[in-house]
Amino acid sequence: MSSPALVSQPEDSMPATAVAEAGPSPAAVVRPTTPPSxxxxxxxxxxxxxxxxxxxxxxxxxxxxxxxxxxxxxxxxxxxxxxFTNVPSPLAVYDSFIKAIHDPKFLMHILLSCRRIFIGFSLAAIIGVPLGLIMGRFKLVHEVIFPVAEVLRPIPAIAWVPMAIMLWPTNEQSIVYITFLGSFFPILVNTLHGMSLVDPVLVRAAQCLGARERSIFREVYFPASLPHIFTGLTVGMGVAWVSLIAAEMISGQYGIGYFTWEAYSLVQYADIALGMIAIGVLGLGSSLLIRGAGQLVMPWRST
Amino acid sequence: MSETIATTPKGHIEVKNFSLAYETIEGAVQAVTDTQIHVQPGEFVSIVGPSGCGKSTLLNAVAGFLKSTTGIVTVDGERVNGPSAERGMVFQQYSLFPWKTVRENVEFGLKMRGMPRSQRERAARTLLGLAGLEAFEKHYPEKLSGGMKQRVGIVRALATGPKVLLLDEPFGALDAQTRVIMQQILTNMWQRLKISVLFVTHDIDEAIFLSDRVYCMTARPGSIKAEIPIPLERPRQQSMMMSSEFLALRRGLMSLIREESLKAMGGEINDLGMQGLNIELHGHSLADVI
Known part of the structure; x- marks a missing residue:
């Protein structure tokens, strides 16, 4: 290896820098003159x-x-x-908020709802993502599972409430189950969609670099589907909250949905708005968490 | 570097009695028929032909992505029956993994081979340095220009030390200036590594400038129409493209391909049929004008 440059200059002598092309060279952005004030x-x-x-x-x-x-x-x-006769004013809601944050019962409602979301959503992601990946890769699995999924998918999670109560021994389990169902299908469908869009040229590129089935799955199909998986997780999280609140209002004893419904029954109108705002903030927070996780897992997509 | 740069030429490609047909509802459609090509160890061979003639099909069969209907493909006497790291491939669409940095892309083949991380990082850095890309090792492909992407693509294909390098119109999407630089880079890498290259292009100048030999294919169903040795001396310079020798080769190949392109466009175009269209042919036949 005598000369380090692979480009020997043709006789019309291109300057060596021309080879580097006009790319986004980081040095070219800031001119190194005097340091600016x-x-x-x-x-x-x-x-x-x-x-x-x-x-x-x-x-x-x-x-x-x-x-x-x-x-x-x-x-x-x-x-x-x-x-607007009975609607609480913002100040009344603020007062009940101050009262509520000193009330361990309110915090318990929130924590319980968060726990249900965490368990239901995590189960949906842990089952939905791998199932979608496997269905996208193996035709037979797709052919067996897809029809069943398509029949169950249009049923809103709330419609499952009576059935869930029959299926599961405790109320808590049936609520988690409904939360799970709400987020499961968006996650599954989006993962499948991501798998169907994987560029076959990338698969071929991996193959002629010596990758075998397992490596191709891990190194190509999975990362290529990640953007769609995260779309599924975001949508799934939204539907999980919708399903949870409905389930808590119908069959719950605790939880922020139950709190909101109970406030109506007890004629504590300020608490209704407080419950709604709490649900909104929790929903926003959880989708921000997912977006953050997405940026962490897919650094190539952030600029 | 001992693994990636060999001193003895290797990679003898042989394609014998090759044909490939696709099944359709109307029956089998012949894409390539009765084709023989060979590439000697260390030789640079191009395939040119009208679009749709099956030149990429042939290349994909050598890569192991397509199975021949009849005939066999061998590399160094071993039959090809699937893709392998022994045959590096460069695609027109760059095909870099967007989720891997430039260096991780180059490392990929070595990782698949089970090389430890520190070792493959070092190898990838050295290779990127040779291609003038060391400053970009941590960039994601999206941030690179087309020419840089394709340089990474070539380096990635070479990193595992393949016996042959297969290129499918690799510079087709690049602008003219970048293309010339890329041709120079490819020539240099090829001379250094002494591996066999099979290069598919529709650009006649590119084929002549780069190759030791050029195969010209017929219109669909494709087969070899002619085999043209390119006796131009090496190292080749840009100025050679104006030499009478080069131009003579160009004229020859041009007329071969024109014949086939006209066939591919739906048989013979009748000059008389064009008279009503008010196109002034100045006494030339339409085939010459096109």
Whole structure:
């Protein structure tokens, strides 16, 4: 190995740098002149993030307007098609929130709901993702399972409540089962979809680099399907919450859904809104967790 | 590096009495018939032909992705019956794994062979250095230009030290300048590694510039129409493309392919039939103008 460069220069002498092409060389972005002052840096940062700052500012304003409208509608007890006579004001909800966070019972409701989501959703992911991968890879498994899945899939998880109560010995188990069912099908279907979109050229590339069936599965099919798997997990998490709340309202004794329904029965109107907001925040938090996990697992997709 | 750079030429490809047919509802459709080609150890051979003539089919059969209907494909006397790391392949669509960094892509073949991590990392770095890509080892393929992607593709295919390198229109999607640089890089790697290359292209200039020999295929069903040795001396320079020798070879190949392309476009085009279309042929036949 005498010369380190594989490119011997043709006689019309291309400069050696031309070989590197006009790629995204990191050095080319910032010119190494004098170090810029804090002021110019701040200005540059502002210019680069202007769109993001604008969106944040508008978002905050829009939330404040929402709270204001809510406040006005409830303090003046507006009746205009819908009746705001009994709807709690934002301040009343804030008061009951302060009371609730000192109340161990409220926290228990939330923790129980989170536990049900965790168990039901995890089971759905642990079963749904591998099943989807295997169905996508082995025709026979697909042919056997797909028809059954297609028949069961359109049944909303809530419709399973009576059947679930019969199937499972405890109430807790039937609620977890309904949460599981809600998230299972979106996860399965999206994983299958991801498998069907795997570029066959990548499989062939792996094969002629010496990869065998198991390696191709692990190194090609699985990572190639990951974006769709995560779409399935995100959708599945949303449906899991929908199913959980419905199940808790119908058959539960504890949980944030039960809390919200109980507040209506006990005429504690501020707690209804508190329950709803808690459900919203929990749903948002869990989908953010999944998005974060997705970015962690798929670093090649974040810029 | 002892594993990736060999000194003795290897990889004798032989395709004998080869034919390949697809089953359709109307019966078997012949893609390639009665084809013989061979590539000597260390030789650079191209296949050109009109589009749809089955040149990629032939290459895929050598790679082991397609089974011949009749005839056999052997490499160094061993029958090909499936893809293997002994036959490296470079695809037109780059086909880098988007979820692996440049270095991980290059390491892939070595990983499949069970080489320990530190060892294969070192090997991949050395190879990337040879291709001028060391600065990009941690980048994901998406961030690279087409030319860089294909350089990674070539390095990846060579990393396991294959006996032969198969390339399926590898530079087809690149712009003209990048293409010239890539041809130079490929020539250099080939001369260094002394492995056999089978190169499919529709670009006649590229085929002549790179090859020791060029096979020209007929329109579908494809078979070998002609075999043209390229006696141009090496190392080859860009300026040779203007030499009379080069141009003569180009003219010869051009006319062979034109004949076949016209056939592929639906038989003979009748010059008389074009008269009503108000195309001025200046006394030439339509085949010459096209």
């Amino acid at each position: 804090f002021g110019t840096l701040a200005l540059r940062w502002y210019r680069l993030n202007r769109a993001g700052l604008r969106a944040t500012a508008i978002g905050v304003i829009s939330l404040l307007v929402f709270l204001l409208v809510w406040h006005l509608l409830t303090t003046y007890r507006v009746v205009f098609f819908v009746r």
